[in-house]
Amino acid sequence: MTHKATGSRALSSDALARVEGEGAMRVEIRDGRVVDVQLNIYEPPRFFEGFLRGRGYTEPVDITARICGICPVAYQMSACTAIEDAVGVTVDGALRELRLLLYCGEWIESHALHIHFLHAPDFLGFDSAISLAAVDRAVVERGLEVKRIGNRILEVVGGRAIHPVNVKVGGFFRVPTTRELEPLRAELERGLELAVQVVDWVAGFDFPDQELGCELVAADHPTEYPMLADRVISDRGLDIAAAEWLDHIEEFQVPHSTALHARVLERGEYLVGPLARHHHHAEKLAPAAARAARDAGLEPSCVNPFRSIIVRAVEVVHAFETAIAVIDRWVRPAFAAVPVAPRPGVGHGVTEAPRGLLYHRYEIDDAGLIADAVIVPPTSQNQPTIEHDLWHFVEANIDLDDDELRRRAEVTIRNHDPCISCATHFLDLTVDRS
Amino acid sequence: MSGPQHAAPRPSLAVWKFASCDGCQLTLLDCEDELMAVTDRVEIAYFLEASSAVVEGPYDLSLVEGSITTAVDAERIKEVRRQSRTLITIGACATAGGIQALRNFGDVEELLRIVYATPEFLSTLGTSTPISDHVEVDLELRGCPIDRRQLLEVIGAVLAGRKPAIGDHSVCVECKARHNTCVLVAHGTPCLGPVTHAGCGALCPSFHRGCYGCFGPSEGADIAAMTSVLRAQGMSEDEILRLFHTFNAWSEGFREPPVGPVPVALSPSRLSPSRLSPREDRP
Numbered sequence: 001m002t003h004k005a006t007g008s009r010a011l012s013s014d015a016l017a018r019v020e021g022e023g024a025m026r027v028e029i030r031d032g033r034v035v036d037v038q039l040n041i042y043e044p045p046r047f048f049e050g051f052l053r054g055r056g057y058t059e060p061v062d063i064t065a066r067i068c069g070i071c072p073v074a075y076q077m078s079a080c081t082a083i084e085d086a087v088g089v090t091v092d093g094a095l096r097e098l099r100l101l102l103y104c105g106e107w108i109e110s111h112a113l114h115i116h117f118l119h120a121p122d123f124l125g126f127d128s129a130i131s132l133a134a135v136d137r138a139v140v141e142r143g144l145e146v147k148r149i150g151n152r153i154l155e156v157v158g159g160r161a162i163h164p165v166n167v168k169v170g171g172f173f174r175v176p177t178t179r180e181l182e183p184l185r186a187e188l189e190r191g192l193e194l195a196v197q198v199v200d201w202v203a204g205f206d207f208p209d210q211e212l213g214c215e216l217v218a219a220d221h222p223t224e225y226p227m228l229a230d231r232v233i234s235d236r237g238l239d240i241a242a243a244e245w246l247d248h249i250e251e252f253q254v255p256h257s258t259a260l261h262a263r264v265l266e267r268g269e270y271l272v273g274p275l276a277r278h279h280h281h282a283e284k285l286a287p288a289a290a291r292a293a294r295d296a297g298l299e300p301s302c303v304n305p306f307r308s309i310i311v312r313a314v315e316v317v318h319a320f321e322t323a324i325a326v327i328d329r330w331v332r333p334a335f336a337a338v339p340v341a342p343r344p345g346v347g348h349g350v351t352e353a354p355r356g357l358l359y360h361r362y363e364i365d366d367a368g369l370i371a372d373a374v375i376v377p378p379t380s381q382n383q384p385t386i387e388h389d390l391w392h393f394v395e396a397n398i399d400l401d402d403d404e405l406r407r408r409a410e411v412t413i414r415n416h417d418p419c420i421s422c423a424t425h426f427l428d429l430t431v432d433r434s
Numbered sequence: 435m436s437g438p439q440h441a442a443p444r445p446s447l448a449v450w451k452f453a454s455c456d457g458c459q460l461t462l463l464d465c466e467d468e469l470m471a472v473t474d475r476v477e478i479a480y481f482l483e484a485s486s487a488v489v490e491g492p493y494d495l496s497l498v499e500g501s502i503t504t505a506v507d508a509e510r511i512k513e514v515r516r517q518s519r520t521l522i523t524i525g526a527c528a529t530a531g532g533i534q535a536l537r538n539f540g541d542v543e544e545l546l547r548i549v550y551a552t553p554e555f556l557s558t559l560g561t562s563t564p565i566s567d568h569v570e571v572d573l574e575l576r577g578c579p580i581d582r583r584q585l586l587e588v589i590g591a592v593l594a595g596r597k598p599a600i601g602d603h604s605v606c607v608e609c610k611a612r613h614n615t616c617v618l619v620a621h622g623t624p625c626l627g628p629v630t631h632a633g634c635g636a637l638c639p640s641f642h643r644g645c646y647g648c649f650g651p652s653e654g655a656d657i658a659a660m661t662s663v664l665r666a667q668g669m670s671e672d673e674i675l676r677l678f679h680t681f682n683a684w685s686e687g688f689r690e691p692p693v694g695p696v697p698v699a700l701s702p703s704r705l706s707p708s709r710l711s712p713r714e715d716r717p
Contacts, residue, residue: 044453044503045558046534050545056676062646066533066681069457069579117463117484128485130473141470148466159637161464162457162579163648166641173643253550260550336642410486 052373073106074353082360086347094333095171104323105153110354116143123205149191171337192320199313203296216276225284242348269384272356274311286321305415342368445494448480452500457579458525491517515569526578535562535684578648578681602653609636629655651687
């Protein structure tokens with residue numbers, strides 16, 4: 001109720017709907033020129049980095065999952081990676097494979113949600129997937145089926161779709177048997193088929209021309225399209241280990257947001273997420289995903305944020321293929337986790353959440369407690385770029401009336417799939433033309 | 435898309451968010467097999483995560499996610515209550531204050547200084563409190579996150595005008611029903627199952643893990659006895675306190691477990707100020 005205008009335009013989308021979390025957008029126009037754009041994130045702060053101090057070194061895995069109900073696995077993976085780095089443990093082999101499988105489930109679930117529920121309605125002129133279903137039930141049901149299969153992975157491997165219970169520092173509490181994974185494989189085959197159809201569907205949408213000019217930052221892995229990774233690269237020379245993050249990326253606070261912003265030191269704003277990942281790693285896509293991308297006419301480097309929906313759909317195909325490959329290679333390990341003992345130290349973790357790179361850093365004291373925690377979610381990193389993107393969009397479309405401008409500005413924001421809960425934090429648009 | 439309305443008006447559903455992770459409202463969208471059937475029977479009148487269409491209240495059923503952590507939200511929930519015939523809170527944040535209620539045990543000013551360089555930009559309350567501290571709540575659905583089956587049961591019950599079949603027994607009952615080996619007795623794994631509200635289907639013990647209490651305390655939970663058992667498992671007083679103090683830390687049952695003196699985990703002396711330097715940049 002606080003998020004919507006009172007008066008005659010109550011049905012308009014004054015609050016930025018179809019994003020995760022709460023915020024508002026403020027655009028100030030003077031004499032036909034944009035003088036200020038603010039993406040206000042007013043989601044109340046929850047202080048995770050503060051109350052993690054003094055918790056046991058195994059606890060961030062479950063606690064940081066609660067930062068985001070849409071991408072809890074990303075938080076679990078970055079937390080595990082960072083803590084394992086701090087205590088000097090490497091998780092590889094079948095246990096790393098199982099982590100990849102779990103992560104594939106989250107990419108599929110989160111991307112299928114964004115494609116069908118949050119983003120596609122914008123291209124097709126609907127206010128929700130529910131109203132879209134009233135005219136084309138089959139495409140929404142197909143999307144739900146893809147999403148359901150992603151959630152099945154999370155349930156089989158993680159115990160449940162939201163805040164999985166089976167992940168811990170060192171590996172898992174219990175590893176699935178081959179017999180448990182086999183029925184999942186059959187579902188994944190079907191999911192793969194549907195996911196290829198989804199790429200074809202979204203590729204047919206009408207995309208406005210637009211190019212982002214910012215630095216593109218993604219995690220890096222020598223052979224894999226990155227989910228689990230340990231290095232960070234950009235198209236402007238960044239090539240660093242996770243441990244060097246704080247030397248190159250700076251977080252800062254702005255008055256209009258409870259989410260911190262981030263920038264590359266010396267250079268400025270940057271973008272993480274599907275466009276950045278695809279730019280750097282398109283050649284590492286699995287075969288069906290690469291084929292689907294080609295058939296969809298997706299250029300090897302696509303920096304049109306509207307077309308990010310195609311990249312997400314291609315990444316869903318890739319995630320299905322990766323998940324199937326993990327199951328085909330699966331040999332159940334003798335241990336569910338490698339032994340871990342606390343020791344004082346500092347550790348860093350970068351993995352690719354569906355929305356983009358997620359960095360965690362923990363300092364562990366001699367009692368095995370967290371002395372300091374740093375968490376840099378993807379939406380915090382993208383917020384300056386989203387504002388910049390909005391600025392250009394509004395300037396180029398300044399003659400539209402307020403309602404149409406608001407609607408299309410919201411689309412500009414949704415292109416980036418902001419997870420405002422993650423970044424702390426939706427949108428009233430105020431256009432001030434005074 | 436709305437053609438002529440021939441059918442009787444459907445009950446309206448609104449989904450509200452306060453301080454939370456969005457996971458409990460996502461549970462509704464996670465009902466993939468049932469979602470279309472639900473939207474056939476109820477009108478989604480306000481659900482920002484899923485739709486930019488907003489229908490004016492009042493609403494027949496409101497689902498409320500999240501806890502109250504700001505003065506603005508403390509007022510907003512009253513308006514939500516006024517607009518709602520039935521109000522159901524969903525999840526540990528809405529029913530117990532959530533993980534962010536850990537601030538209730540410490541000093542929110544300290545937390546602000548750890549995370550933000552310029553705390554003055556923020557307005558937040560010193561506490562995170564459940565919705566029932568602020569308005570009358572018709573039913574509470576527990577869990578971090580809530581369970582999909584329980585959510586569908588509640589929506590179905592409200593539509594049918596009957597009482598939902600949601601038990602208030604402990605996780606142990608569900609665990610026995612699944613024929614799990616008791617992780618506490620057989621493996622010596624610390625487990626909050628005996629004092630934790632059912633609803634998850636004994637998920638953690640089924641994965642050879644002790645229950646970590648994400649559904650909060652069960653009815654009549656004997657916290658003192660549980661604490662003794664955990665102590666006998668070799669847990670320190672500090673570890674026991676931390677086990678209770680997670681997603682339902684501010685629930686009455688878990689708030690003050692009878693533990694001995696513990697090293698102060700969150701004393702101001704441990705805390706250094708934010709690593710960030712204050713600045714105000716514009717794009």
